[in-house]
Amino acid sequence: MTAPLIVPAADPHAGVAARRAEIDAAIARVVDRGQYILGPEVEAFERELAAYLGVPHVVGVASGTDALLLTLRACGISPGDEVITVGHTAVATVAAIELAGAAPVLVDIDLATFTLDPAEVERALGPRTRALLPVHLYGHAAPMEVLRELAARHGLQLIEDCAQSHGATVGGTKTGAMGSAAAFSFYPTKNLGALGDAGAVASRDAATAARVRELREYGWHERYVSHVPGMNSRLDELQAAVLRVKLCHLDEDNARRGGVAELYASLLRDTGLAMPVTRAGCRHVYHQFVIRHPRRDALRAALRDRGIGTLVHYPVPVHLQPAYRGRLRVVGPLARTEEAASTVLSLPMYPELEPAQVRRVADAVREAAHALAR
Numbered sequence: 129m130t131a132p133l134i135v136p137a138a139d140p141h142a143g144v145a146a147r148r149a150e151i152d153a154a155i156a157r158v159v160d161r162g163q164y165i166l167g168p169e170v171e172a173f174e175r176e177l178a179a180y181l182g183v184p185h186v187v188g189v190a191s192g193t194d195a196l197l198l199t200l201r202a203c204g205i206s207p208g209d210e211v212i213t214v215g216h217t218a219v220a221t222v223a224a225i226e227l228a229g230a231a232p233v234l235v236d237i238d239l240a241t242f243t244l245d246p247a248e249v250e251r252a253l254g255p256r257t258r259a260l261l262p263v264h265l266y267g268h269a270a271p272m273e274v275l276r277e278l279a280a281r282h283g284l285q286l287i288e289d290c291a292q293s294h295g296a297t298v299g300g301t302k303t304g305a306m307g308s309a310a311a312f313s314f315y316p317t318k319n320l321g322a323l324g325d326a327g328a329v330a331s332r333d334a335a336t337a338a339r340v341r342e343l344r345e346y347g348w349h350e351r352y353v354s355h356v357p358g359m360n361s362r363l364d365e366l367q368a369a370v371l372r373v374k375l376c377h378l379d380e381d382n383a384r385r386g387g388v389a390e391l392y393a394s395l396l397r398d399t400g401l402a403m404p405v406t407r408a409g410c411r412h413v414y415h416q417f418v419i420r421h422p423r424r425d426a427l428r429a430a431l432r433d434r435g436i437g438t439l440v441h442y443p444v445p446v447h448l449q450p451a452y453r454g455r456l457r458v459v460g461p462l463a464r465t466e467e468a469a470s471t472v473l474s475l476p477m478y479p480e481l482e483p484a485q486v487r488r489v490a491d492a493v494r495e496a497a498h499a500l501a502r
C-alpha cells in the first residue's frame with residue numbers, strides 16, 4: 129500500500145481554480161463569438177506576449193514541439209544541416225531538429241545550471257553547423273552572452289528553447305528576446321500553461337515571423353494558395369483566450385515560485401544536497417526546483433512513502449533513449465549529462481504551494497536524506 133500523496137509534484141488545476149471566474153469568462157467569450165481558429169484572441173495574445181517579452185513579433189502555434197520545428201524551418205535549417213544542442217532536455221528539443229530534416233549534435237552541460245556548456249560548443253563546430261539551440265532548463269537561462277558571441281563569430285543561428293523559461297531574464301532581457309528566434313510551449317504544467325496543447329514562436333526579425341506565419345497554415349498568404357509547403361499548426365482561440373488570462377498573472381506566479389524556492393533553499397541549506405544555482409545577472413523562474421542526490425531513486429521512493437510526489441526531469445538522456453541510441457552525433461562522453469540524469473530530483477513546485485506544504489516537503493527530504501546517509 130502506498131500512502132496517498134499529501135503534496136503532489138505539480139498541480140495544474142490549482143492555477144486554474146485560482147482564476148476560475150476570469151477563465152470561465154474568457155471561454156464564454158470565445159464560445160459565444162463563434163470564431164474558433166486564428167481570430168481576435170490569438171491576435172491579442174500574440175501582441176500581449178510580444179509586449180511582455182520585449183520582441184516585435186510572436187506567432188501562436190499548436191505546441192512547443194511545433195514551435196521549435198517551425199522556428200528551425202523559418203531560420204532556414206534544412207536537411208544536411210547540423211544543430212548543436214544538449215541531451216539533458218525534453219526529447220522534443222532533439223525530435224524537432226530531426227523533424228526539420230537536420231542532424232542534432234549533442235554537447236555536455238554545466239552541472240550547476242543544467243544548461244549547455246559553451247566551452248563544449250567549439251569542439252562540436254563543423255562545416256555543416258548551422259545553429260545553436262540552447263535550452264533554458266528548469267527556468268534558468270543558458271549563458272546567452274557567451275552563446276551570442278559564439279553564434280555571431282561563426283555565423284550561426286541562435287534558437288532559444290524557452291519551454292521552461294517564461295519570464296526568466298539575463299541582464300534584464302527576457303529569454304526569448306536574445307536569439308534569432310525562440311520557441312515557447314504552453315503545456316498545462318509550464319509556467320505559462322494552457323488548458324491543453326499550445327505554443328508560440330517569438331522573433332525580433334519580421335521575415336522570420338512571417339515565414340512561421342505562413343508555415344503554420346499550409347504555406348498560405350491568402351486562403352487556398354500555398355506559397356511554400358506548410359502544415360497545420362494553428363493555435364485555438366479557446367487556448368489563446370485562456371493564455372491571455374494566465375499571462376496577466378505570470379509575473380505574480382513566477383514571484384510565488386521564487387518564494388517557494390527561497391523557502392526550500394533556506395530549509396535545506398545545511399543538508400549537503402546540491403541545490404539550484406542562479407548565475408549573477410539572471411532571474412530564475414523555477415519551472416522546477418531540482419536537487420541532486422547520489423541515491424536519487426531511493427530518496428524518491430522514501431519521499432513517496434512520506435506522501436511527497438516528485439518527478440525526474442529527465443531520467444534518460446536523449447542519446448541513450450531507444451529511439452536515438454547509437455545514431456546521434458555526440459561530442460565528448462557527455463559525462464555531466466549522464467550524471468544529471470541519474471541524480472536529479474524535482475521537488476513539488478507550483479505557485480499555489482503553501483509555506484506549510486513547503487515545510488512538510490523539506491522536513492521529509494531532510495529525514496529521508498538523513499536515513500539514506502546512515
Ligand SMILES: *Cc1c(COP(=O)(O)O)cnc(C)c1O
Nearest residue numbers: 191192193218220221291313315
Ligand atoms: C515541454 C517542452 C517542450 C515541448 O513542448 P510541447 O508543448 O510539449 O510540444 C520542448 N522543450 C522543452 C525544454 C520542454 O520542457
